[in-house]
Amino acid sequence: MEGFSRRKMLIMGGGALGALSVATPAQASDSDPRWLWDPEADPVVASILDRGQVPEVNRLLRTWTRNDQPLPAGLPADLRAFIEDARRLPSWANQSTLDRAADFVETKGTYLILLYGLGGGMLSCAIPNEARAVYYSKGGADLKDRAAKTGKLGYDIQERNAFQPDGHVLVTAVKTRLVHAAVRHLLPQSPYWKQGIPISQNDMLVTWHTLPTYVMRKLTEWRVRVTPAESAAFLHVWQVTAHMLGIRDEFIPATWDAANAQSKQVLDPAMGRTREGVDLADKILDISAKGITPGGSTRPLLNALARYVVGDRAADMAAIPREVVWEPLIRTGVPAWIALRENLTPLPLVPKIAWTLDEAIRKYILFYLSGGERISIEIPDANRPS
Numbered sequence: 001m002e003g004f005s006r007r008k009m010l011i012m013g014g015g016a017l018g019a020l021s022v023a024t025p026a027q028a029s030d031s032d033p034r035w036l037w038d039p040e041a042d043p044v045v046a047s048i049l050d051r052g053q054v055p056e057v058n059r060l061l062r063t064w065t066r067n068d069q070p071l072p073a074g075l076p077a078d079l080r081a082f083i084e085d086a087r088r089l090p091s092w093a094n095q096s097t098l099d100r101a102a103d104f105v106e107t108k109g110t111y112l113i114l115l116y117g118l119g120g121g122m123l124s125c126a127i128p129n130e131a132r133a134v135y136y137s138k139g140g141a142d143l144k145d146r147a148a149k150t151g152k153l154g155y156d157i158q159e160r161n162a163f164q165p166d167g168h169v170l171v172t173a174v175k176t177r178l179v180h181a182a183v184r185h186l187l188p189q190s191p192y193w194k195q196g197i198p199i200s201q202n203d204m205l206v207t208w209h210t211l212p213t214y215v216m217r218k219l220t221e222w223r224v225r226v227t228p229a230e231s232a233a234f235l236h237v238w239q240v241t242a243h244m245l246g247i248r249d250e251f252i253p254a255t256w257d258a259a260n261a262q263s264k265q266v267l268d269p270a271m272g273r274t275r276e277g278v279d280l281a282d283k284i285l286d287i288s289a290k291g292i293t294p295g296g297s298t299r300p301l302l303n304a305l306a307r308y309v310v311g312d313r314a315a316d317m318a319a320i321p322r323e324v325v326w327e328p329l330i331r332t333g334v335p336a337w338i339a340l341r342e343n344l345t346p347l348p349l350v351p352k353i354a355w356t357l358d359e360a361i362r363k364y365i366l367f368y369l370s371g372g373e374r375i376s377i378e379i380p381d382a383n384r385p386s
Helices: 006-011 015-021 041-050 054-061 077-086 095-125 128-136 143-157 169-189 201-221 228-244 256-266 275-292 299-317 326-344 350-370
Strands: none
Touching (some): 041 169, 077 169, 095 128, 095 299, 143 275, 169 228, 201 256, 228 256
């Protein structure tokens, strides 16, 4: 199709997903995300796994942390070539729009912490494919460590300099892409995994919609003040992040209308209850509660808050307990808190103060989850130990 670029397909808003309703594995074309994975990353990572090079690769990549930093010497040639290509921003990325998103983060950081962490975390437990992939992969054996590494991506996206040379999100996204490729290679070897090759393009889209699409929907529902420029910048950040994580450009929604339509098509039917998801949700809430109070006495409050942010449907799928005392208080208290915060935001210095507090909260969460150690996203070399 001469002249029909990947960018033009992106502008169409992910129309290729219409194939989902009719294609089967035998009929699937190159436009059906259910049967597409990451053809650039997957063979490279499978090769270094088969060659037994993962420990040395992880050791070397621990020193690679900044967007502009040269790759360490000694990496396998095929991996180096992949990373050098994968770390580049797409040609359609707009740096000024990415920078503008920093203002959005500055004023809305607390909401983002709550919705990314608690909201997105609980939604992931209500998605069978994702919950099982987490549970049976190596990260499922140490949820606190995995939460720290997942949180690092969210944290790096929210840095004011996220996509600048001295930022970190491009490195974190590429390392996450390598982890996904390793899980695709390893998980089908697990006797507990019955779902074929995990983390397809469709699975990645499902997860993507539990982050920006879900967040913007909740901000709208909560009547949080978001300007058109902030909304566009926030979407662009996540469009670029999707590309950096290996999602094909033609599947990335170009507008919020396209994102909401795609979310209904891929996320809504992907949700359900599983034993693995219930177990993960329980452990994540326990870890979070103990991060607030040493004995975890805030768990009932977190249960109620989690139900509030994700809604009863997803909460029931994750088996989040009902809290008859806390739920009415949360239902009245959170809207009052939002109204107060929104009314204060236009006042001088309030955004700066709020951002400083939000930054302190983010750093505390990551410090607690990582046990005070530097967080290093590393390629797994095994599945969850049985």
